Amino acid sequence: MDDDIDELARMIQSAKRAVVFTGAGISTECGIPDFRSPGGFWTRYKPIEFSAYLASEETRLEAWRRYFMIYDTVSHAVPGRGHKVIAKLYHEGKVSHVITQNIDDLHRVSGVPEEAIIELHGNGSYAKCLSCGERYELAWARATIESEKRPPYCVSCAGIVKTATISFGQAMPDQEMADARAATFNADLFLALGSSLQVFPAANFPVMAKSNRARLVIINREPTGLDALADLVVQGELGDVLAATAERLWP
Structure with missing residues (x-):
């Protein structure tokens, strides 16, 4: 692995417009589990589809209950x-x-x-109205649910309020997808870090980068379906690999 890390450091040093693409593997050492892995949250609970969320107050209450169960476990994580x-x-x-x-x-x-972060699946640290886009804090949503015994509605337009995340069956955000494509096509080095590269359309971005002649690096604990495309594949714990690379870059 030392040779791989030396090569990774050289690739980063020579890059002028590197783009980083991260999946769950970058946050597991922070105490945030990979919910899609065997034994993960989504293997124990059938995901709630976006259409079901919209259709029923009861389903929305269950979605909020599950979300706060997760949030209370991981909200104290640090980088x-x-x-x-x-x-x-x-x-x-x-x-x-x-x-x-x-x-x-x-x-x-x-x-x-x-402005440099493109969140393809949204942000779980706040909520927003699905109709007008007004932002709400999670503490407000929790207090509203506890006091009114129903899911929260927007105080401005009475629209449905949901965590600012992309649910199963919900359309990917147009602006973020466009921003990600633009950044990818401008990259000379694309670093895919801690992602199984199995969730599409997000996993298309490494392919786009490679097709545009950027060098592609994949670092993950397990093999991915795109390893054959990469200029460099490093299998290992992401924190260990990046910490070792940092020692080469900034001795």
Whole structure:
């Protein structure tokens, strides 16, 4: 692995417009589990489809109950080693954007500015109205549910309020997808970190980068279906790999 890490450091050093793409693996060392893995949350609870969420107050209450069960477990997580290395690479001008499948907000907390983060699956740290887009804090949503015994509605337009995440069956956000495509096609190095690269359409971005002649690096604990496309594949714990790479970059 030492040779791989040396090569990764060289690739980052020579890059001018690197894009980082992150999945659940970057946050597992922060205490946030991969919900899709065997034994994960979605293997124990059938996901609630977006259409079902819209159709029933009872279903929305159940969705909120599940969400707060997860949120109360992971809300105290802090950025891990991988997040910190990425933030430093951004501030040193090596990384232009961070495209993430995660909803944990840890890239922003680590110091990457919001305008450089593209959240494909939304953000789980707040809620918003599905009709007018007004933002609501989760504490308000919880208090509303507890006091009114029903799911929250927008105080401005009476629309349905939902966590600012993309649910199963919900359309991907147009602006974020467009921003991610633009960043990907401008990249000279694409770093796919901690993602199984099995969730589409998000997993198309490494393919786009490679087709546009960017170098592709995949770092993940397990093999991915796109490993054959990559210029470099490193299998290992993401925090360990990025921490070792940082030692080469900033001895």
